[in-house]
Amino acid sequence: MDWAHLDWLGTGDYDVAREVLQRGVAAIFLVAFLSAADQFPALLGEHGLLPVPRFLQYAYARRQPTIFRWHYSDRMLRLVAWAGVVVSAALVAGLPQLAPPWLTTVLFLVLWGAYLSIVNVGQTFYGFGWESLLCEAGFTVAWLGSAGTGTPLTTLFLIRWLVFRLEFGAGMIKLRGGREWRDLTALYYHHETQPMPGPLSRRAHLLPRWMHRGEVLGNHFAQLVCPFFLFAPQPIASIAAAVMIVTQLWLIVTGNFAWLNWITVVLLFSGIDDGVVHAVIPGWAWPVSVPADAGGVPLWYGVPVLAASALLVYLSWRPARNLLARRQLMNASFNRWHLVNAYGAFGTVTKRRDEIVIEGTDDPTGSSGWREYEFHGKPGDPARVPRWFAPYHLRLDWLMWFLALGAEGGGWFDLLLVRLLQADRPTLRLLRVDPFGGRAPRLVRARVFRYRFATRAEHRVTGLVWIREERGLLVPPVGTRDVEERA
Structure with a gap:
């Protein structure tokens, strides 16, 4: 031997x-x-x-x-x-x-x-x-x-x-x-x-x-x-x-x-x-x-x-x-070193899709001129076909999905609005479209829309990938001082 x-x-x-x-x-x-x-x-x-x-x-x-x-x-x-x-x-x-x-x-x-x-x-x-x-x-x-x-x-x-x-x-x-x-x-x-x-x-x-x-x-x-x-x-x-x-x-x-x-x-x-x-x-x-x-x-x-x-x-x-275990933990680590973890995903499936759409305007009264910020991965423009990004991880897009499900923003969402009002360049680089071309808007707001995929007939008539309808206002028109007070 x-x-x-x-x-x-x-x-x-x-x-x-x-x-x-x-x-x-x-x-x-x-x-x-x-x-x-x-x-x-x-x-x-x-x-x-x-x-x-x-x-x-x-x-x-x-x-x-x-x-x-x-x-x-x-x-x-x-x-x-x-x-x-x-x-x-x-x-x-x-x-x-x-x-x-x-x-x-x-x-x-x-x-x-x-x-x-x-x-x-x-x-x-x-x-x-x-x-x-x-x-x-x-x-x-x-x-x-x-x-x-x-x-x-x-x-x-x-x-x-x-x-x-x-x-x-x-x-x-x-x-x-x-x-x-x-x-x-x-x-x-x-x-x-x-x-x-x-x-x-x-x-x-x-x-x-x-x-x-x-x-x-x-x-x-x-x-x-x-x-x-x-x-x-x-x-x-x-x-x-x-x-x-x-x-x-x-x-x-x-x-x-x-x-x-x-x-x-x-x-x-x-x-x-x-x-x-x-x-x-x-x-x-x-x-x-x-x-x-x-x-x-x-x-x-x-x-x-x-x-x-x-x-x-x-x-x-x-x-x-x-x-x-009857109360099985999902995606849990039992030690600080993240070794031998518990995994699992999608124990329940969401039946409806809500999306948060962030908009800005140059109009100080907020009565007109609203333009939409576009994210890379999450749905926004109803005519845009989603793209593949995996295995790259779009972290902000994922957190926006959880936020639309009712998750707590933990302060980061209010600060995101502040950064948009400041036209912060590192933050804007996380987005697909800055409708203001690097300039700071006067006001921003966040609206909630319900999205669903267009049927084949709807797509043939309109060319749209998504059909959306407004569900309400998550954040009313705010300026920098208003959002900083919220944050």
Whole structure:
């Protein structure tokens, strides 16, 4: 027996899976860090809508693991974000994977720590389940080794366990949630009322209702049945993973859920072995990588892998119990490090779509001249076809969707109106259309409209994608002083 290697720990049957997992998760990190560099200062920076320096005055914030607990500046945030982009790009290219495995592990842990630091001061703008998902995925994928070693089996198992919690947790949330998931009517509404529709969302919404019922059944099968088969022998595990990948691709095509579906597709490759890949795509291989050993993992690397695996198993008790709990938590972290979390989404489906439309005017009386600010992702102009943005995350657009559902603005919405009245350039860069071309309006207001997709007949006559009707006034015409008093 070769005590310098742990032959039982590694396998050479998942080289393709390892490449997809490492490069895919790194690609999502790259997008996430680009998003932070682009949006974080305007949303959460020194002069943002929810400034991090103010947040760090609270004892709760100072207890979070983040490098910003000692000091925050927009310059430091950008430095961290762009460093994350560079490291992520190197991993996407596969260059560190050609070195000894410790380098890949260290770089992924750097990405995890850097993004964890951002998430833990991101407040409501980073309060999404896929933030914790990316943190957990980054930490777990860090222990996959490199091209010169076998792929650690414990790490593959833990990635499958992550996918199981993600998918089965979402399925159980739906069964325990709104009746529409149990009577198979949820997709009558979902494509129309989802947070960020895409260019094909209207077409999906207009499908026959029997197809929508089939979508729900397919979703239940993919989320409640297939996850168990990820732990079955091959090729059963690969077939289960492929079924779940197909459902995720449908969600990618018909919506904009940031990187949630994209990273799920990547993580599902943990269930697909090389034999299946080569049977589907004969002779396919990565151009940069070198073949892994037959399966050995060096002892000096295997011991840390086993220690990290033991930690993740230890942290799994509460998330596992949560899956069976009657009051199941959704998108919850049980520790400050965002490891081994509880996931789930859309336990209930909104039946109606309300949107908040912000307008401004140069008329000091507010009697005329109102012009509409346009956001990138959320519906505004009824004639505009929604676009794809995922995996890029439009954080302000998502928060506007929650606000229209009745969520508390937490002060950020009033400050957003102040920034529009000031014609604040960083804030205006978050929008698609500034109707005043960089000038400050005299007044702004916020109206609520109910949106629905135009039928085929309505679209032929009017050319509109959406039909909307006004529901009321959320914020009456206000100037800078009025809104500052509200804030």
